[in-house]
Amino acid sequence: MLNIVVGVALLAIAYAEQQAAVVYLFDPSGKSGVSGNVKFIKEEKGVHIEGEIHGLTPGKHGFHIHNLGNIGPGCTGAGPHFNPLNADPPRIGLTATQLAYVYVYKTQYGGFTSGAGSRLTFVVRQHYQVVVLSKTHGGPTDQNRHVGDLGNIVADASGVAKINFIDNVIDLEGSHCILGRAVVVHEKEDDLGKGGNDESLKTGNAGGRLACGVIGIL
Numbered sequence: 739m740l741n742i743v744v745g746v747a748l749l750a751i752a753y754a755e756q757q758a759a760v761v762y763l764f765d766p767s768g769k770s771g772v773s774g775n776v777k778f779i780k781e782e783k784g785v786h787i788e789g790e791i792h793g794l795t796p797g798k799h800g801f802h803i804h805n806l807g808n809i810g811p812g813c814t815g816a817g818p819h820f821n822p823l824n825a826d827p828p829r830i831g832l833t834a835t836q837l838a839y840v841y842v843y844k845t846q847y848g849g850f851t852s853g854a855g856s857r858l859t860f861v862v863r864q865h866y867q868v869v870v871l872s873k874t875h876g877g878p879t880d881q882n883r884h885v886g887d888l889g890n891i892v893a894d895a896s897g898v899a900k901i902n903f904i905d906n907v908i909d910l911e912g913s914h915c916i917l918g919r920a921v922v923v924h925e926k927e928d929d930l931g932k933g934g935n936d937e938s939l940k941t942g943n944a945g946g947r948l949a950c951g952v953i954g955i956l
């Protein structure tokens with residue numbers, strides 16, 4: 739009996755260690771000449787991201803997980819940054835009265851933009867406490883970030899970016915699962931949401947899409 743238990747435990751460890759994904763990056767429109775290969779390996783501390791991207795201009799380039807695995811014309815089909823907490827409409831049921839209250843709360847404290855285009859996901863706890871779960875664009879170490887916000891990669895003088903870091907927000911399973919979504923490498927540096935304008939809170943002003951690919955099971 740003990741043998742069976744140990745056997746099952748070992749099998750579970752082996753399975754956990756084998757969770758990995760891969761993405762081949764290229765420009766579907768054939769213009770940028772940027773290409774690469776990146777692996778995602780699940781480890782104890784998070785997902786280890788490792789790989790190399792070629793053909794870049796030297797310096798920083800935004801590097802994100804985008805929502806969809808559609809790399810159609812120039813990577814635009816991949817949509818915005820992967821941001822499961824910004825589900826629209828709100829995933830958590832609220833009555834009309836509660837919604838009205840939330841909007842009053844927002845106006846009163848001025849912390850959030852309201853009106854058309856505002857998308858918030860929230861939970862009403864008790865009567866007066868509203869917890870906003872919605873996230874805007876940020877850097878990989880920020881509390882407020884899209885799940886897909888992996889920051890910047892840095893290309894050397896020969897245009898090669900070597901990637902090697904761990905992220906503990908993305909996952910290869912569950913609600914933060916990146917499988918089937920796209921990696922996008924951008925033309926410009928990601929300002930990590932600190933650019934002081936609306937676009938900074940959406941895309942980090944990272945500009946055009948140089949290469950992309952769909953994340954697959956490895």
Ligand SMILES: [Cu+2]
Nearest residue numbers: 800801802922
């Ligand atoms: Cu992006």
Ligand SMILES: [Zn+2]
Nearest residue numbers: 819875884887
């Ligand atoms: Zn983002």
